[in-house]
Structure formats: C-alpha cells, structure tokens
Amino acid sequence: MKKIFNAFLALAGGTLLWAAWPVSPLTFLIFIGWLPLLWIEDHVQNWKKFLGLTYVHMLTWNVLTTWWVANSTIPGALGAFFANSLIMCVPWLLMHYTKKRLGERIGYLSLVIFWLSFEFIHLNWELSWPWLTLGNAFATHPEWVQWYEYLGTTGGSLWILLSNVLLYTAYKEYKKNGRSVSYFMRLAGWLVLLITPVLISRSLLKKSDEQTQASLAEPSRNVVIVQPNIDPWDEKFEAGTQEAQLQKLISLSEQKTDSNTALVVWPETAIPFQSDETTLKSNYFLAPLWGFLQRHPSLNLLSGLEGVRVFHTKHSRYSTPIPQEP
Numbered sequence: 001m002k003k004i005f006n007a008f009l010a011l012a013g014g015t016l017l018w019a020a021w022p023v024s025p026l027t028f029l030i031f032i033g034w035l036p037l038l039w040i041e042d043h044v045q046n047w048k049k050f051l052g053l054t055y056v057h058m059l060t061w062n063v064l065t066t067w068w069v070a071n072s073t074i075p076g077a078l079g080a081f082f083a084n085s086l087i088m089c090v091p092w093l094l095m096h097y098t099k100k101r102l103g104e105r106i107g108y109l110s111l112v113i114f115w116l117s118f119e120f121i122h123l124n125w126e127l128s129w130p131w132l133t134l135g136n137a138f139a140t141h142p143e144w145v146q147w148y149e150y151l152g153t154t155g156g157s158l159w160i161l162l163s164n165v166l167l168y169t170a171y172k173e174y175k176k177n178g179r180s181v182s183y184f185m186r187l188a189g190w191l192v193l194l195i196t197p198v199l200i201s202r203s204l205l206k207k208s209d210e211q212t213q214a215s216l217a218e219p220s221r222n223v224v225i226v227q228p229n230i231d232p233w234d235e236k237f238e239a240g241t242q243e244a245q246l247q248k249l250i251s252l253s254e255q256k257t258d259s260n261t262a263l264v265v266w267p268e269t270a271i272p273f274q275s276d277e278t279t280l281k282s283n284y285f286l287a288p289l290w291g292f293l294q295r296h297p298s299l300n301l302l303s304g305l306e307g308v309r310v311f312h313t314k315h316s317r318y319s320t321p322i323p324q325e326p
Helices: 001-020 025-032 035-043 045-071 074-100 104-124 136-138 148-177 181-216 243-256 277-282 283-296
Strands: 222-225 261-265 272-278 300-302 303-307
Touching: 001 025, 001 035, 001 045, 025 136, 025 148, 035 045, 035 074, 035 148, 045 074, 074 104, 104 148, 136 148, 222 303, 243 272, 243 283, 272 277, 272 283, 277 283, 277 303
Parallel strands: 222 261, 261 300, 272 303
Antiparallel strands: none
C-alpha cells in the first residue's frame, strides 16, 4: 500500500503542475504543485526509490504539458520526454543528499539553489528546453509578475519554490506540534510570500499605465504585428509555397501600415527561404520584401529568418569545420 500511495503522489504532483500550466485557469496550483514530491522526499530514504518516484513525477509533468512536440516526430518527442525528465531529477537528488547530511533547513535551501542553477544551465546549453521553466507558469497572468522586468522568469521560479517549501514546512510543524506559534508564523509567512509580489506587481502596473496614458497624449508612432496563421506542420516548409507566404505577410502588413507606423513585426521563420545571410539584398526571391521596405522608407522590420552563414575559419570553440569534398 505504501508503494502504491507513493506512486499515486508522484503522479498527482506531476498532474498538479500540468493543471497549473498555461493556458489553464488554475495557475494558483503552482504554489502547491511540489508538495507531493516534498512529502515523498521526506518519507522515502532509499535514493534509488526516490529517484524512481521523482522520475515518474517529472515524466508525468513533461508528457502532459509538452505532448504537442510529438506532432513533429514521435521518436524525437519520446527522447525529449525521457531525457528531460531524467535531467530534472538531478536537483532533487542533490537536495536529497544535502538534506541527509546537512539537515532540513540547508537541504530545502539547497533545493532552491540547485533548481535555479539547473534552469540557468538548461537555458544556456545545446539541449535547451525552456518551456518548463517554472517562471513561465504565470504567462497568462502578467498582472502578477510585472517585476519580471527586473528579475525575469528566474524570479518567478524562486517565488514558486519558496512558496512550496514554506508551506510544506508549515505542514510538518503542524504534524509535529499542532497549532503552535511556529506553525502560525510559517503559515502567515507563506501568505505574505504569496501576496507581496502581486501587490508589487500591481503597483508597477499602475505606474506603467500612468506613463502610457501620458505618452498617448503626445504624438506617437505605432507598431504593426503580423500573424499570417500558416500551418507549421503541413504548409510552412512545403516546397513551392514560400513565395506565397511572403506575399501574404506583405499584404497583411500593407493593410495596417500608415505614415505613423515605425515598426512591423513578423513571426519566427516568417521568411522560410534558406538564404545566405551575406547576400540577402541580391536574393531574387526576397525582391518583394525589399520593394515593400522601399515603399515605406521610414519603416523598420523585425522578422524571423531561416538564414545560413558560412564561416571559412573556426568561428568559436563549438564550431566544427565542414569536410571539403575531394
């Protein structure tokens, strides 16, 4: 029964994180989503069993939230699910060892440090997987996290981890000593930790709104953002459709561009030609693009491009020369 209960908690923890993830309206669940795994860590002493349960937790979260990757390639998606879930276990396993040797307080603090370090590495190496960065959980609630301007998603991850750890320690205090002073202090600290960032965010949002209203009273330039709604699986990279896609982008942009437009923004890989980045202006297929910009000389265009640039010398320590044909 204990094994079944632990497995249930691992599945429940991963499901809680999924239920809190955008675009779910249950974002608040992110503040309790790690409690099942914290309970498991506290009650499973064998590191191999703990690793197995942590893996089930992470795999559940990965599959439920990023299942759409399988639309590209099922083998690739399975590889990503299994590998990413395993990597996510590392901070928890390190915390498990630290807590055993240095005590509960340092152990829980180490979890915050290990997880934030993991996220930093995971965003800055060749196997980057940014979708499950904890701070992204508030994507549908920008009014909660206006302070991301200063702390970024790392601040959101810190907020989530501290909230879960503090609430779990309050639960442990209650189980040990009942409704003690320490229990109420921890519970109050948890509530303050939840509310304070939101209040700060609303204050920043109010200030931003005031600045926006003031700027609207002055002559201003506008920005046109274009989304052509092209199917990335069946149409985006299909041979012979690139010219039509470019014309669609230009046509949509022309409809909204006027003399006050300072910037037009196109999506990722909006220009799907595999172009040599050093010869873009002489590329025959891009002639309509340059014509569009010539018609609007004061306009700036920000666009994704499927570009290629060949370096004839070693460009960085990560680069590898392309073998020359004999």
